[in-house]
Amino acid sequence: xxxxxxxxxxxxxxxxxxxxxxxxxxxxxxxxxxxxxxxxxxxxxxxxxxxxxxxxxxxxxxxxxxxxxxxxxxxxxxxxxxxxxxxxxxxxxxxxxxxxxxxxxxxxxxxxxxxxx
Numbered sequence: 802x803x804x805x806x807x808x809x810x811x812x813x814x815x816x817x818x819x820x821x822x823x824x825x826x827x828x829x830x831x832x833x834x835x836x837x838x839x840x841x842x843x844x845x846x847x848x849x850x851x852x853x854x855x856x857x858x859x860x861x862x863x864x865x866x867x868x869x870x871x872x873x874x875x876x877x878x879x880x881x882x883x884x885x886x887x888x889x890x891x892x893x894x895x896x897x898x899x900x901x902x903x904x905x906x907x908x909x910x911x912x913x914x915x916x917x918x
Contacts, residue, residue: 807913811896814863818890821870825879825886832890835883839891846908854903861892861902 822832845856859865870885872878895901901911909916 808897811893814893815890815897818886818893821886822883822890825883827879827883831883832887835887836891836894839888843908850907851905853908854905857903857908860888861895863889863892866892 819832822829839860842856842860843853846853866885866888868885869888870882873881873883873885896913899911899913899916901913904910904912
């Protein structure tokens with residue numbers, strides 16, 4: 802039951818990201834191209850689990866996404882709003898599929914449970 806509630810909540814946040822994107826002046830293909838960019842943070846795992854978890858979590862933290870969006874809105878910087886929307890939407894999408902914030906123990910250990918179990 803809890804898994805379903807989390808997935809519904811994350812789906813709503815993903816839909817919010819799509820809606821917020823629609824308010825910007827970017828073409829839709831930008832959303833499709835950029836939605837997977839936050840996964841570049843996984844390159845941090847080249848430096849080990851601790852660095853990997855740090856970089857992954859920074860790029861998948863919804864608070865940072867919201868901060869970027871708010872700053873972009875306040876200062877009228879659409880690129881910053883876009884960054885916030887992409888980070889939020891990507892994080893929500895990941896969590897729909899069970900990929901949570903990472904523990905330093907390894908990539909498959911997340912706040913949503915172990916990946917692959």
